Amino acid sequence: MTAEERENNLIASHGCQICRRLGYGITPANIHHVRRCGGKRKYAPKTGLCKIHHQDGPFAVHRGRITFEKHYNVTEWDLAEEAKQLLLAHGMTPTWEKK
Numbered sequence: 110m111t112a113e114e115r116e117n118n119l120i121a122s123h124g125c126q127i128c129r130r131l132g133y134g135i136t137p138a139n140i141h142h143v144r145r146c147g148g149k150r151k152y153a154p155k156t157g158l159c160k161i162h163h164q165d166g167p168f169a170v171h172r173g174r175i176t177f178e179k180h181y182n183v184t185e186w187d188l189a190e191e192a193k194q195l196l197l198a199h200g201m202t203p204t205w206e207k208k
Contacts (some may be wrong), residue, residue, distance in 0.1 A: 113204050126160035126188045139163050142187040154189035154205045
């Protein structure tokens with residue numbers, strides 16, 4: 110297993126970060142890559158989001174980042190920082206900081 114796969118598994122295993130903030134506990138999560146300025150996905154910071162908060166819900170990040178951030182009062186970068194702290198707490202350096 111690669112470092113990136115281990116990282117993705119750890120982030121996903123902690124569930125959707127928005128669901129946790131809303132008090133729903135650990136819900137299944139996919140990896141969301143925070144990308145700006147056409148950067149490569151491989152080097153993008155990441156976070157864990159369920160299908161509703163990632164792509165399918167009315168306030169999903171892929172339906173509109175600004176709407177998502179206003180509705181949940183958190184930025185993608187805030188969530189990526191939380192994911193980074195999770196990785197560091199498990200002795201892992203985020204792959205997006207290794208390039």
